[in-house]
Amino acid sequence: QSSLGVGAAVEQGDELGFTLDALSLGNGTQSDLVMGDLLEDIGSVFDAGAVFVLFGGSSGLATPNAESWNADTDGVGAGSIVAGRFGSSVS
Numbered sequence: 001q002s003s004l005g006v007g008a009a010v011e012q013g014d015e016l017g018f019t020l021d022a023l024s025l026g027n028g029t030q031s032d033l034v035m036g037d038l039l040e041d042i043g044s045v046f047d048a049g050a051v052f053v054l055f056g057g058s059s060g061l062a063t064p065n066a067e068s069w070n071a072d073t074d075g076v077g078a079g080s081i082v083a084g085r086f087g088s089s090v091s
Contacts, residue, residue, distance in 0.1 A: 030056030036087030049086030
């Protein structure tokens with residue numbers, strides 16, 4: 001995760017890429033890579049889960065504008081819960 005530039009700490013047991021999909025999220029005509037990490041810890045909330053997005057561009061996937069979302073992200077959910085496993089499905 002840290003090498004992808006998405007700003008999340010790598011923790012033992014993470015499941016980054018457990019779910020994958022190529023979706024167009026509206027930042028251009030290219031597909032974007034959406035990766036679920038259902039065991040990502042959010043603060044002190046264990047296995048809350050997260051979704052990481054690498055946006056597609058004319059030269060491939062780009063990391064500088066990568067984003068991560070979880071149940072605490074504004075407009076996404078009601079808040080992270082232990083074993084919530086946000087990101088267990090990304091399509």
